[in-house]
Amino acid sequence: MAANAEAHQAELKKYLMVFGALLVLTAVTVGVSYIPWLAANHVLAIAVALLVAGVKGSLVACYFMHLLDERGMIFWILALCVLFFITLLLLPVVTSSEVVAGHADKLYGVGK
Amino acid sequence: MSDHSHDLPFWKKYIFSVDHKMIGIQYTVTALVFLAIGFGMMLVMRYQLAYPNQPIPVIGQFLGEPIVAAVENPDTGETGYVLTGDGYNSFGAMHGTIMVFLAIVPLAVGGFGNFVLPLQCGAPDMAFPRLNMASYWTYLPGGILMMFGFFVKGGAANSGWTSYPPLATIATTGQTIWLLGMVILITSSLLGSVNFIVTVVQLRAKGLSFFRLPFFAWAQLVTAFLLLLAFPPLEAAGVLQLMDRVAGTSFFDPGGLIVSGVEQNTAGGGSPLLWQHLFWFLAHPEVYVLILPGLGIISEVIANNTRKPLWGYKSLVYSAIFLGFMSFIVWAHHMFMTGMGTTLSTFFQATTMIISVPSVIILTCLIISLWGASIRFTVPMLFALAFLPMFGIGGLTGLPLGLTASDIHLHDTYYVIGHFHYVVAPGTIFAMFAGIYYWFPKATGRKMNEWLGRIHFAGSFVFINAVFMPFFFMGMASVLRRQFDQTETLHGAAVQGLSVMSTWGAFGLAAFQLPFVFNFFWSIFAGERVGANPWHATTLEWSAPSPPPHGNFLSEPVVACGPYEYSVPGEAEDYTMQSPPPATA
Amino acid sequence: MSAAATEIPYDMEPHPLTRMYNGKFGIWLFLASEIMLFGALFSSYVLLRVGAPEGTWPIIGAPTVLGHEILNVPLAALNTVILISSSVTMLMSWYYLKENKFSRGQFFLLMTVLLSCGFLVVKYFEYNSKLHHYLVEFDAPLVVDGEQVSYSRTYPTAEGERTVHYLHGHITETVKDEDGYVEYYKFAADARKPDHGHAHDDGADHGDSHAGAHPEIELRPSDYRRMSNWGPAGSTFTGIYFTLTGLHGLHIVGGVVVMVYFLLTGGSMWKKLPDKYANRIECTGLYWHFVDLVWIFLFPVLYLL
Incomplete structure (x- = not known):
């Protein structure tokens, strides 16, 4: 039972870590869009923004939606x-x- | 156990029922009504085409503005009611919409799928019974809303069932109603398809592995996936067109569009081709949504009446899956004439030719299944036998349309009309009739009258060919589809006789539906009473009593063999049921 | 009547093949179809953007093609944080229900509802500022007191090059004649933004801060060819922006309705079938995370790129 409770604690911790990562990545994607040379290089800007969005989306799908466990x-x-x-x-x-x-x-x- | 359902009040048992059988019957009846409405519109249009600008007899006076216009005959002084061009356009658009989205798909998927699928899976009901009810109760209001279009200013949608912009963007209010109705119908079919997939995957009875499922269940499963994944793009397109019409956006309007001499005040910058892509991304899989359940029904009927296993069951299953998959990457063969480059045309031409392979495999398997059988010519079997060559004609005439070179000449002519009507009318609708005659005893405990059925079949078979066969010749004579009056062109006038023939075929076809309508209602109350398995069939639905009680099976079915174990050597009977009913039943 | 015969299998316990109970499998299928819905709209967005004539994306006269020329990035970033947080509170709700802590579960569900309402409120302010910002197009340059106040932009069309004379700004007052028809608008035009460089300030309201750059102009309906707010009809970009975010917003509203229903009726369901209630929250959660996921893509695509 204690082990079970511990596992649950770990689960909660995992969610909060993913939450933190998502917040950081949001800051990153907004931040890099203010870098002038990146914005000027449009293809690179699109690639970076979609890459960050892809990572965020995967985090949500894998951990929040438990796709990893399916x-x-x-x-x-x-x-x-x-x-x-x-x-x-x-x-x-x-x-x-x-x-x-x-x-x-x-x-x-x-x-x- | 069976009597729980009798305790339910009337409205819970017959109207807001959560029982898949009742919902299936509701779907079937509603869809048959819509089928009749769509058929009636076709009769009016065909009358106009055969006798251009002549007053429509009998029903003309009831149609009202703007469908018909009153015209006085200068000789007799009598007032006649002539179909107007706008009325013709409305009827044309609504005939297509009703037949595809309100009649055949709900009949094939909502009706037969709902009624038969859980039974064939050995399940007590659909996975989500209330969602199932919600699906019907979104379909019906969606359908009624669409019909309501006839009562707004300018009449119902009149831009064709394909609703191409920019014509559809500037059309009358009816188009907005069409789009709203469409969004509601898509929601309904989405609810249905989720339910179907979960039911087939999760609710199969003990021992019923995937490869012991009847082909009908496979066909419904593939169909459900098509509905699930192909309909949303049309929903997206519908939302975009709705925005164009209601909120003043210009997604499908490149700008500078001039209507009646006035430039439209839009931002511009859109693309009319975007609609066509999104529409056909749905509408090609939709073709297989129309035909796959039909093929499923025909397979059941053929196996049952040939008294031998289907030939190449696994090939049928793999073909259906492949067909479903390929149907997502052939859509642009509807758009060869949009100025597409040759590279892309070639790609879509190739995929189109590839997709015809599994269709041919399915048809071949079904035909070979007949070989060496002692066939019982029951009414469902007659329809099934007629289905095979009719579907063959429909399919094979599609090939010239899939090849770019010949499509240039045949595009938008009556040839196209002939092609897809052969697939859908003597194809799918015959399959639907076969299904109704076949499963009627399961739904009511009574058989439909055999002789009335034979009359219905014989007349329908002759006249449906009289309706559609002339289309191929008219098309090759370059008569364009959606034309109000083909005699206005020289080449059209030259083949007007074919148009008259088609119209009389249509009236003959209508006359021969009367035995069916009578038979249907009469048999509910006075048909010959039959037991649980009147056709001596093998699949699970025949293990349940007729009609099946709430919860379907008297004891939990356990499946011991494949779906088509007919004439197994050494057995006492010529059929071995997947799960024999308990001896007491 | 034997209950066993009518009970639907795998209603609660996972099926050996999919390892999911019916509801969860169903909601995943639903999400698959949602992917196709938003996929089609994303695809339309790309198509429209690629096909947009130069100088018309996101709106006529914008110095770059980036969405934040007219959209408000800080508000959207705030909304991103709100939505991600609501995803986490949704998870917590399910987590505590599984732990058998009903009231905590409901508390976090309530938090989710509040956060989603917060999202909608922010969205309201965003929409509102767009709907009160106007684009006016003229057939010829607009000259007031001998000074040309309109800008122009030339781009290619089917009939050759087309020059649009335009102004962006706010209507400060609408003056009507005695019949109720608009006689003229008092119009505060935006100052011209430099055609180079990067204006990363709040695009929606930059006009206000520079309103003094131009005197108020009186615009009569006969003066201009077309006047539209930055709503759906403003440009193809604002159109797809409103369609995508509007549809996403409808998904939020739908989710809120379901969650409020569970807040109100959860208690009685929990008493009868606690596991089933937890499963329902799990399914709602899956949907909710998907809505979050869509926003994660919408945000950079519409606002940053």
Whole structure:
């Protein structure tokens, strides 16, 4: 019983540590967006912001939602979901390369 | 134990029921009503197409503005009611919407899925009975809301069932109602699909491993995943279009749109193609949502009436899974004509050809299942046998549409209409009829009349081909879909005879549904009483009494064998039930 | 009637295959579909942004394409902290219910509700400041007392280049004629922001602090081609901003409704089936963490990038 209570204490401690990490990462992502040279380098800024968001999201999913403790089937379902999600994210690529090269500006006025 | 349900008050037993069987029946009946409404709209449209601008007989006067306009006949002085162009557009859009989202999916998934699936899994009910009730009670208001569109200014949605912007963005109020209805329906199907997946995965009876599930259950499982993952993008698209219409955003509007000579006051910067992508990302999987449950029903009926195991059960299952997966990456074959580059067209053309492989495997397995069987020509089997070639025609005529070169010529013609109607009407709807005749005894304890069923089948089979076969020829003669009056073009006028034939086919088809309607209601009260397993079938639903009591099974079913153990050598009967009912039943 | 026959299996105990009870498996499936919903919207955001004509993102005249040109980063960062905290209090609620400490569990549930209300209040202030900020577009440069006060921006469209003359600012007073129609607005225009450099101050309210830079202009409805607040119709960016955060906000409201229901009815459920109640809080928690997770992505994507 005592061991059990200890394990529970450890669980609580883990949540609070993840909470701390999330707060720090929030500060980081806001902080780096104020760095002028990073903001000027847009691709890098996007990469950093999404990386931080990805780490934060994984922390929430793994520890708050206990995904680390889950097994089996739900992983496959989520993997399927993520795959289709990525397919969806390809929509812009699909759309912008849709127009036969050289006619983009004439058709939509958005080509470069 | 069975009498608990009798203690329930009327409204809890029949209206706000949490019993999956009652909800299944509610879904079936509601969906059949919507099917009839959609069919009625089609009759009016077909009349206009065969006899352009002629007064609609009998029901014209009841349709009202703006669907019809009163026109006086100069010779006789009589007032006739002619379908207007706006009315035609409303009917066209609503016919598609009703048939797909309010009739067939609720019938195939909500009706048959709800009624049969828990029984086939050996479960006492769905995993979440109250969620199941909520699913029906969001579907019905969503459907009614959509129909309410006919009573607002400008009539119901009139931008086609695909609701392409910018046309849909500037359409009348009916479109807003369509979008709201759509969001509600999507919620309903989401609730349903979560329930289905949990039921199949968690509630299977003892001994019922995944590969002992009947193919129908597999088909429903794959369908539920399609609904779960493909519908949300349409919900997103619906929300975006709703914002465009209500909040003045311009997600689908690149700007500078001129309507009736007035430039629209929007910020611009959007993309009309975004809608098409999001829409077809749903709507292609939706095609498989329409057909997979049908294939499931047909498999059950064929196995039962050939009295032998399905040929290639595992191939069927793997094909269905592969079909479901592939259906997410073929959507842009609906959009070859949007100016897509050749690289992408080639990609989507290739995936489209690949997805036809599992469809062909399924059809082939079902046809080979007939080989060497002594077939019982029951009514469900007649519909199943008709389904096979009809679905074949529907599927094979899809190939030229999936190839970019031929699609350029066939796109947006009646050929497309013919293609998908062959899949859905003589395909899925025939499967639905087979299912109704097949499981009617389970739901009511009575059989539907055999001879009325045969008349229904024979007439439907002949006339449904008369309706849809001309479409292929009209399409190849370049008659465009959604046209109000094809005689206005020279090539359209040349094939007007085919249009007349299709219209008369439709009226014949309507006439031959009357035996079904009569049979359906008459058999509920006066059909031949039958036992728990009138078809001598093997799957679990036939182990429960007919109709099954609340909680379904008299004793907990334990499954000892696969789903299609027919004509097992050495057995006394020609069928071995997955879980024989207790001897006392 | 035997209760055993109608009882739904795996209602409480985990299924050997998924190691989840029905409710938990169901909520995960629901979340999978939510991923697709927000995925489609994120994808739309990327598509719209990639396709936006130069100089129109996030709004006409913004010096850079970053969302914080018009959004309020400090408030959003505050909201991020609030939402993450509410996720933790949600976890604590479930943790104490499992420990059999009902009142502590309910206390943390109440904390979660309060924090989410805090989130919504902050959101209200954010929305409100956007809805009171205006973009006015003119066909020709606006000249007041011989001085051009409007700015212009040229970008390519289908018909060639298009020049937009515009002003951002606040309406300080609306003057109506006797028939109730607007005669003119008194309009305090924002000072022009430098087209270079980085204005990281609160974008939403920078106009106020520089209101003196321009005299108040009288704008008649016939003067301008289009006037819109920074609400959904302001630009494609504000549109997708309102759609995404609005939908996310609706998810918050939905969660709050469920939690309030559990606060009110939890007691009686706890007395009958304590484990079932803990399971319900766990499922609510899973949903709540997902809502948090969506915000974790929304925040950088809309505000920082």
